[in-house]
Amino acid sequence: MLPIREFPGRAGLSALVVPPSSSTEFYLDQLKAGVLVLQHCGNCGRRRYPIAPVCPYCGGSSFDWAPCAGTGVVVSWVRYPRSYLREFESLVPYVVLCVELSEGPRMFGRLADRDVEPRIGMKVQTIIERWADGGHAPAFVCFVEDA
């Protein structure tokens, strides 16, 4: 299970995401339970993101869901000195990462550590943030090796 933390900004994830559908139900249920799952192609075996009916690598349409370790590496990052979204206003300046997960796909997510200077190549760990309206979304923290 991945760590679940409270989203420190303002309430209201539902206004910032696509309404749930039967195509995203399993992914969202798993997030709520602390698990990040990706589609796993039944043809070529690669993992993919975002959720799509067809594999971008082989065109296959059969898949199952597979949990991720949550570990990844920073491919790129940006910093917002001021926010475009009221949900993030109290968090500025905040950093958004593009992370390549150990399983291959890349995801965008906020760097939840406030005191860490991001850098390309930095190892990170996925966490799941619970928003005040009950929604869940992934974010990242610096990876700390188990002692």
Next chain:
Amino acid sequence: MDARFSSSVVIAGVGALDFTRGVLDASIATIANSSVALALEDCGLQRSQLDGLIVHIGSPRGLDYDEFATLLAIKTRFSSQTWAHGRFCGTVIQHAAMALDHGLADYVLCVATFLNSRFDRHGTTGFPGFAENLREGGGPHAETLYAGLAAPIGGTAMATQRYLNKYGIEREKLGAVAIAQRRSALLNPAAVMKKPMTMADYTASPFIVEPLRRFDCSISTDASVAVILTRADRAKDLKKPPVYLRSYQGIAAGPNEFVFGQRGLGINQAEEYDYRPAGAAESVFQIAGVTPDDVDTLHCYDGFTPHVLWTLERFGFVGVGEAADWAQNGRIELGGELPVNTSGGHLSEGHSNGWGHTVEIVRQLRGEAGPRQIGDCQLALWATTFGDAILYGKERN
């Protein structure tokens, strides 16, 4: 010339209002009609001769095609409209050309009239395009709102950070693009930006989304541009010399295209690899039988300064990762080796979603660009970091 393609289409005339913010107080139809009237005057055509219409940006920033035709008294037998994004300027012109080549219309009016100042800042909930951020798979520029990755700048900033790192480019070298285009804008009375920009001004401008500064960003404006196209066989009836569409190629899309980033950077799901652009092998050059060296002026989509660098590299004007160095010391300015976006472009003339560039191309090829005129301008290329291009010429293929 490549036998696959032989367009006989020309731009007959253009009309544009000055780029401003919050000054235009009339209805969108009234504002649009002003640029249409200028375009008709420019070609010496009557409104009743227009029988095709393509609207780029519809309601609420602009008017949709049906009400546009009704309120402006244009009777069409071919009508179309594209979504509210700048990347479709070239597409609109290409669709007009195809409609003309296939006889669906004889005179196609392409219009982009949009008022941004009446809405909140682009990227915020008060902006009419905001709902697009909630598309399946992410917003049109990779907006991912739960992550705080908001506004069109976010995706470009993400790609820029990776690009600078991958090729070892000093960040402040982006400033050469902003400064070059500001210098041109100062010679363009229609441009919204009127103040000179020095390197010190550039480096003093704050980060909007690091690593991009305020002066790396285009200027949101109110704009109205009309472009009328016809076939070359009708060009003899026009008031002014026609501008030929010599070749064109469409927008690339798919899992490996990150719209506001270069190929191969590994942003979002686009593959990370050693990118080797097609350059001179791009079909826009092959079809017309020319090379990048033959192009007298490049006009490219410049929502943010790195887009100019990526376009220079994608279309083979310079090697990949080399455009930032190449663009220094006035090389892309008026009087330089390859003048780029000589109207000031989105960065300094005002964000017109490519339409101001199209007007500027016509003026350069006609020799009407005044103090910005490039001597003996024969070939002008419109191109974008997302892959579409149109080669315009004084002569036909």
